[in-house]
Amino acid sequence: MTNGLKHLVDFERGLINRRIFSDPEIYRLELERIFARCWLYLGHESQFHEPGDFFTTYMGEDPVLVCLGPDRQIRALLNVCRHRGNRVCRLDQGNAKDFTCSYHGWTYSNEGKLVGVPYHKEYYFEELDKEKWGLIPVPRIEQYKGLIFGCLDAQAPPLVRYLGDMAWYLDLLVDRRDGGAELLEGAHKWVINANWKFAAENFVGDMYHAGMTHAAAVKSGFAGSQTKYSAGGAGFQISVANGHGIGVRWIEGGDAAVGSPSPEVAAYLKEMLPEMERRLGPVRAKMMSPVHGSVFPNFSFLNGSHTIRVWHPKGPEKIEVWAWCLVDRNAPPEVKAAIRLHYLRRFSPGGTWEQDDSDNWIQATETSRGATTRRFPLNYQMGRGHERIQEGLPGRVGDFFSENNQRNFYRRWAELLTGERRDGEEK
C-alpha cells in the first residue's frame, strides 16, 4: 500500500490521483499519519472564563474534551470512557468539575483523573488501579496567541516550529491589535458530503474560484466595497513549510479598507491601521484586506470575513464544518456587531458566499469514485514554475491566481502519508 502511495501526488507535474478523495484505505491512513500526528486546532482561549469551563471537539475522528482545570491549566483529554468507550461528555460546552460516564458511572475529574468507580470496593475488591485508568490525555497542547492547538503525537516538535513561517502570517488575524482576538459566542456546524481536502485546499490557495463560484454574491452586492475578484491587481499566494499557505491581497499605499464589509468596519480599519503598522510592521500592514489561508491539515480562515474554521473529517466523503467568528478583542461593540453580520450573511452555511462552495466539493468527491474517471488525474498546474522568493515575504510566493499553495499542501500530505518526513522537519 505505502509503495503505491508515492505516485498519488506528482508534485513536479502538478497532477493528483483522484483516489485520494474517496478511498477508505487512504482515509484510514490519513487518520493515523496526519490527524494523529499533526498539530490540530482545538479552540480559542476566549471560550474559557471560569475554572471548570469545557468544550468538546474532535481530533480526526477522536472525540476530545478541552477543559480549564482548577489550576487554570488547559488540558485536552480523549472524550472516551476507559471502561467501555462511551463518550463521557455529550455536551458542546459547559462548566463541570467532573464527568460521569452515563453507562456504568465511572467518573473523571476535569484534569482527567479517574475519581469514581461504582462498587470499587465491593466488586472490584479495590484491585482496579484508578491511577492507571484516567482519561487518555492529548499529550501536547500549546497556544499561539489565543489559538489552542493539540497534538496526539508526543514526539511532535513544538507548535511554533510546526507553524514555522505561518505564525508570522497568522498574526494578521490574532495580533494586529493590542489585546489580540476573541471569538463571538457560538459556532456554525454543518455537514458537507465531500472529502475534507477539497475544503482545506480551497482555503489554502484558491483565489481562482472566487469570481466564478461566487459570481452571484459578487454581482448582488455581497462583496466588500471595491473588492475585485478578477485576476488583475496585486496579490500573492504564499506557501510555507509543512503544507500551510495563505493568499493575500496587497494594498500598496492604498486604501486600507478595500474590501471591508461595511462603512463601520471600513472606518474602523482606517482608524486602527497605525496600530497594526506599529505592531506588525509596514509589510504586514499592506495585507489588511481579505486574506484566506489554511494551517495544515484542516484549520482555515478568512481574514476579511472574520471566520476561522475546522474541517473535521467524518469518513472519506464527509466533512463536519465548525466555523467561528473571530474579532479584535478591543474593537468597539458596534464594529463587532457589524463584523458579525458581515460574517454570518456571507460565510455561515446560509451565507451568500459559503452556500455556493459545497456543491463543487461534493461533486468533485463523488466523481472521484468513477473507475474510468480515476484513471485521469486532477490538474494542479496553474503557475507551476512561476513561484519565487520575494524579499520580505517568508515562503514561496506565487501570483494571486496560482495553485502554488495547493501543490505545497498536497506535497506535505504525501510526505506524511508515505511516512517520508516527520512533522516539523524543514525542507
Place this chain on the structure above:
Amino acid sequence: MSSAAARELRPVEDEVLREVERFLYWEARLLDERRFHDWLELFSDDAHYWMPVRRERSLSAGTAEFADESGLAFFDEDKESLRSRVQRLDTGMAWAEEPPSRTRHLVTNIEVFQGDSPSQVLVFANFQVYRTRLETKQDFFLGSREDTLRKESGSWKIARRKILIDQTVLSADNLSIFF
C-alpha cells in the same frame, strides 16, 4: 425561552386564527413556488428575520441552548438583506440554487395570540421543510417559528420572525432556502 413566556397569552378570535393560518399557508406556497419577490412583500419594512445557532447543552442550561442576539446565527436579516438574497438568486449564477432546490414547506401547530398592540398578533408554529435537489440530495429541516404579524393597510405583514431549528449540527451542506 420565548419572549412571550413571561406574560399571559390571550388567544385571538377564531376568525383571526383562520386568517393567520391562511396567511401562513399562502406564504409557504409562495416559497415552494419560488415566488421570492412576492414572498418578500409579506414582510414589513422594519422586519427582523432571525435563526440563532443551537448548542448541545445540559437541561439546566435552559435558554442558553440558543446563542443570544450578539452570538452567531444562521440568519439575522432585515428586509434589505433579505431583498439582496432574493436579488442574488435572480443573477442566475447562484449555483447552490441553479438548478434550484425543490422545497415543501409544511407549517403546523399554529397558535395565535394577541400581540403587544391591537394591530399585532403573536404566532407560534412548527415547520418541516423538505428540500431535494440534484438527483438524490435530500434535506429535512424541522423547528419552530415565533412570528409577530402586524396588520398594515388591511394586510398581514411579518414584522418579526424567530426561527428555532432543532439541529445543532445541520445535516445539510447549506441553507440556500428560506424558512
